Amino acid sequence: MTGPLAAILGFGLFGVFCLAFTEKILPIPPSHVLLLFLGMTAAPDGSTLAILLLVATLASTSGCLVWYAVGRRIGPDRADRLVERFGRYVFLRHATYRRLGQAYRRNHVRVSLLAQFIPTVRNYLPIAAGALCLPAFPFAAATLLGATLWNAGFLTTGYLLRGSGRDSFTVGLRIIVIVVALETAFMLALRYGPACRRRIRQVLG
Template sequence: MDSPFLAGLLGFGLAGIATLSFAEKFLPVLPSYVLFVLFGLATVQDAADLGGTVAASTLGSVLGAIGWYAVGRIAGKRRCEDLVGRFGKYVLLRPELYRRLMAAYERHHFRVTLVGQTIPTARIYLALPAGVTGLPFAPFVLATTLGTLAWNAPLITTGYLLRDTGWSPAATGIAVGASLLGAEALVILLVTRIQRLRRRPCPAPP
C-alpha cells in the first residue's frame, strides 16, 4: 500500500474504513472495486474481521449516498442541473450521465436504487437524482443499503481470499472490475436481445 494517506486512515480500523467509503462517494479518485478489494487485502486478518469490515464500509457508503440525496433535495431540479453543467466534470459527473440517471427514476424507484448500487459509475451519483425526484427517504435508504452490501461484500471478500497470493490491490481490483464490467455488458446484451425478440411481430398463420 503506497499511499500514506490511505495507510493512515486504515490505521484507524473500522472508523477509517467507514471514512474512506464515505469519501469515495464524493471523491472517486480510487475506483471502488480497487478500494474495497484493498480493505480485504490490508485490513481483514481473519473471518471474524470480515463482517465488521463489510459493515463499516457499507455504513460509510450509505452515509455518502445520503449526502448526495440531501444535496438533491435541498438544491432542487433546476439548480442541480446548473451545478452539474458547471462543475460536474470535476467529479466525473457529465450532464449526459446525470440525465440518464434522472430518466432511470421515471419508474421502479426501489429496484433502480438497489441495482444502481452495483453499477460502478451510477452507484456514486444515483442518490443525487433520487433526492431531486423526492424519493421517500426510508425506502431509499433500505434499497441503498441492500445494493451497497451486494457490491461491497463480494469485493472485500475477494480481497480477503486473495491476501496470501501476492496480488497487489490495484491488480486485483482491476481484474475484478474488468470481470464485473464484462458481466454487466453481457447482461445488457442479453436483455437488449430479449427485448428485440419480444418486439418482433409474430409471423402470420398460414
C-alpha cells in the first residue's frame, strides 16, 4: 500500500484519528469508502479492529463537535445563510438543511442519532444543532452512538472481507455501490417526499 493514505496510516492510531476526523470536516473520500479501506488494511486481528473502532468513532464525534461549535458561534441566521450559499458545493441542499433543522426542534436526540446514517447531513447537520443552541451533552451522546453503529458496520465488513478469500476490491466496490444507491434513494425521498404527499392530498381532497 502506497500513496498519501499509506503515509498517514504510517502514524498508526494517530493517523487513523486524523483520517476519520478530516472526513467529518470534508467528506473526501466518503466515510464508507474510508472505513472499508481501514477495516481491510489496518486491522490484522479482532483486538486491533476494536481499537480502530474506538479511535475512528472518537474522531467522528470530535469532527461533529467542531461543526456544533461553529454553529453555536455564528448563530442560526448566519448558519442558514452559510448553508444557502455554500451547501450546494458539498451536496447539502438548503431546503434539506432547513427541514432537518425544524425536525431538530421537535426531537433533537433522535435526529442527532439518525443524522449519522444520512449522507452529507451526517457531516454538516451539527451546524444546525449548535446554531439552535441544543444541549451539548445529549447531542454528543446521540452522535457518539450513531457514529459507533455506522463505523462498526463498515469497519467490520472490511475486516471480514480481508480474511474471506474473496476478491476484496470487487466485493467492497459492490458494497459501496449498494450504499450509494440507498443513500441516493433516501435523499430523493427526503427531497421529493413532501411534495408528493401534498399532491396526493390535493388529488384525494
